[in-house]
Amino acid sequence: MIDFLRGPVVHLENEYIVLDVQGVGYRVFCPNPFVFAKADGPVTVYTHHHVREDAILLFGFPTREEQQLFRKLIDVSGIGPKVALGILGGGTPDHVVTAIYQENITFLTKLPGIGKKTAQRMILDLKDKLDGFGTAAMATGLFAVPEPVEGDGSAWSEAREGLKALGYTDVELDRVWHKIKDDTAFGDSVDILMKRALKQLYAG
Structure with a gap:
């Protein structure tokens, strides 16, 4: 199993990056490929090597925590790799884990591809299997699931x-907010806004 890759990002699309590892280009599907857009040199991408009958795929993450949570999510019945990527693209690991511990169906069903039954299954299957995923922070009240907000x-x-x-820079961010604000809807998460902004920034 390929656990991580390190090398420069040589190509970037909406769903994946291509990483040059000693002359071999690895296509790696990511929750938010644009987090790697600013990197000038080699990056470390923590991966999950997924094998099925018709394809061998690599899924990649900027942190070990996201990699581990992805693996927990795909163990839930009804959640495949693409849905798990959507979950991590729509909410940070801390927020997703907090919502599971708090049995926050409302938050979970706002994540891409998650209906009420799948949200309930996530809570049932994972609530007792997430030791080490932000539990200390929750116990001390250091973070909570964010409420959806509107506008800016x-x-x-x-x-x-x-x-x-x-x-x-502030100038770049002011410019990109002007481009994306009309597409910003009630309930858009921080990660969704970051992904939208990074796409614009990368495109120039």
């Missing part, structure tokens, strides 16, 4: 801070 409220503010941490 706290979701964009949090997304903006995350983008600044990636190295983007």
Whole structure:
């Protein structure tokens, strides 16, 4: 099994990146490929090597935590790799885990591809299997599942801070917000806004 890859990103699409590892190009499907767009040199991508009858696929993540949560999610009946990618693209690991512990059906059903029955199955199957995924933070009240916001409220503010941490300037972020704000809807998560903004930033 391929657990991680390291190399420069040589190509990027909406659903995947191509990583050059010693002259071999690996196509790696990611929840948000654009998080790698700013990298100038080699990046480490934590992977899940998925084999099925008609394909061999690599799914990749910027952190070990996302990789491990992805593996937990695909163990749930009814959640395949594509749905698990959508879950991680729609909410941070901390928020997803918190929602499962709090049995927050409302939050979970706002994630891509998750209906009420699947959300209930996630809670039933995973609530007792997520030790180490933010449980200490929950116990001390350090984070909670975010409420959906509208317009340029706290979701964009949090997304903006995350983008600044990636190295983007205030001027770039003001410009990109002007481009995406009309497409921003009630309930869009921080991660959705970041992905939308990064796509615009990458496109120029």
